[in-house]
Amino acid sequence: xxxxxxxxxxxxxATGELSEPHxxxxxxxxxxxxxxxxxxxxxxxxxxxGYRGVLNMEDADWLVGIIGDVCEVDRTLSNSFLDEAARLxxxxxxxxxxxxxxxxxxxxxxxxxxxxxxxxxxxxxPVEVVLV
Numbered sequence: 313x314x315x316x317x318x319x320x321x322x323x324x325x326a327t328g329e330l331s332e333p334h335x336x337x338x339x340x341x342x343x344x345x346x347x348x349x350x351x352x353x354x355x356x357x358x359x360x361x362g363y364r365g366v367l368n369m370e371d372a373d374w375l376v377g378i379i380g381d382v383c384e385v386d387r388t389l390s391n392s393f394l395d396e397a398a399r400l401x402x403x404x405x406x407x408x409x410x411x412x413x414x415x416x417x418x419x420x421x422x423x424x425x426x427x428x429x430x431x432x433x434x435x436x437x438p439v440e441v442v443l444v
Contacts, residue, residue: 313340314423315422315426319358326371347384348382354379358379384420386419393415398411400418404434404435414435418437424441425440428443
């Protein structure tokens with residue numbers, strides 16, 4: 313199983329706002345059961361939330377470490393990736409960040425994308441959107 317994650321998944325994980333089954337998705341990866349995928353923007357957003365005081369900076373750094381341990385972090389912003397993200401944004405009326413998370417999940421062959429973003433429900437394709 314390949315699981316993609318957006319930023320808010322990790323925020324809710326740290327703040328204890330996820331249901332137990334949704335928390336288990338990350339724990340499974342830590343046990344070596346499956347592969348996680350995340351866009352490098354998740355790291356940027358978590359660090360930004362730490363600097364703003366939305367998250368404790370220690371929590372932000374802890375989450376970044378977890379992402380590095382259990383996820384393939386995609387930091388590639390090639391023309392083809394940006395075109396795919398723009399197409400997904402346009403076709404599904406997604407924000408830039410949501411489209412980039414979805415494009416990453418697609419590029420990394422994720423089976424699921426864990427997100428809090430309800431606008432991703434518009435997407436129909438090979439990645440199952442899991443609302444948390």
